[in-house]
Amino acid sequence: MSFLVCVPARLASSRLPRKALADLAGKPMVVRTVEQALQSEASNVLVATDSHEIAEAVSTHGYAVQLTSATHLTGTDRLAELAHRLNWSDEQIIVNVQGDEPLIQPALINQVAHTLAQASDAAIATLAVPITNSATFFDPNIVKVVLNTAQYALYFSRAPIPWARDALQQGAQTLATGLPALQHIGLYAYRAGFLKRFPQLTQGPLETFESLEQLRALENGFSIAVSLSEFPTHAGVDTEADLARVREFLLSS
Numbered sequence: 001m002s003f004l005v006c007v008p009a010r011l012a013s014s015r016l017p018r019k020a021l022a023d024l025a026g027k028p029m030v031v032r033t034v035e036q037a038l039q040s041e042a043s044n045v046l047v048a049t050d051s052h053e054i055a056e057a058v059s060t061h062g063y064a065v066q067l068t069s070a071t072h073l074t075g076t077d078r079l080a081e082l083a084h085r086l087n088w089s090d091e092q093i094i095v096n097v098q099g100d101e102p103l104i105q106p107a108l109i110n111q112v113a114h115t116l117a118q119a120s121d122a123a124i125a126t127l128a129v130p131i132t133n134s135a136t137f138f139d140p141n142i143v144k145v146v147l148n149t150a151q152y153a154l155y156f157s158r159a160p161i162p163w164a165r166d167a168l169q170q171g172a173q174t175l176a177t178g179l180p181a182l183q184h185i186g187l188y189a190y191r192a193g194f195l196k197r198f199p200q201l202t203q204g205p206l207e208t209f210e211s212l213e214q215l216r217a218l219e220n221g222f223s224i225a226v227s228l229s230e231f232p233t234h235a236g237v238d239t240e241a242d243l244a245r246v247r248e249f250l251l252s253s
Helices: 029-037 052-060 075-085 106-118 134-138 192-200 205-210 214-219 240-252
Strands: 003-009 044-049 064-067 093-096 124-130 144-147 153-157 182-191 224-228
Touching (some): 003 075, 003 106, 029 052, 044 052, 075 182, 075 192, 093 106, 106 124, 106 182, 124 144, 153 214, 182 192, 205 214
Parallel strands (some): 003 044, 003 093, 044 064, 124 224
Antiparallel strands (some): 093 182, 124 182, 144 182
């Protein structure tokens, strides 16, 4: 099984502008992310960006980069452009690793790629971890996913799903015993054939209201395979506090 890793990266970020080039122990964040991805089983890792500054930083460190259109709304659109331009075969598996994941575990990348390879009828694969506390379950900033018996996604939501009616009827925010509550990990593997179709898919009301791009695939009839993560996860970098946390980790490791 062969797969590629693509790292979409941009300079514009509402919460932390220019974070892709933020210094992390002497290297730009996007370069740190690429180096983590290169420790996976991927046959190739490349950065997709509309920024000449990012492209120069990546190429200066000796890594592959492709310049893409500046009009893309999402990283998936950026990957879709490359799927067409580089003529990837429809069955080629591409793992999307966001450029602000400098501590991503290579084992997670391998896991999501293998999940898709083993699910021949899925267009996408992603990961999840069990939710073990009520704070996480009721946090609208944490995306939840519910699965069918075949481990395919039924739905993603910022709301607490599945809703344990009996346990929650008194209004207390508790996590019901045995509830199959799962937190979504935002790491995706795609088949290139799906990426080529993605820009033409209709954005439905579920995606619009939840503001979750993966719902576009479900609303348009595509399957998403999900496996439970066996490896530790590190949050991406969205704020100055996140940046400080990663810098401290790198200096102490």
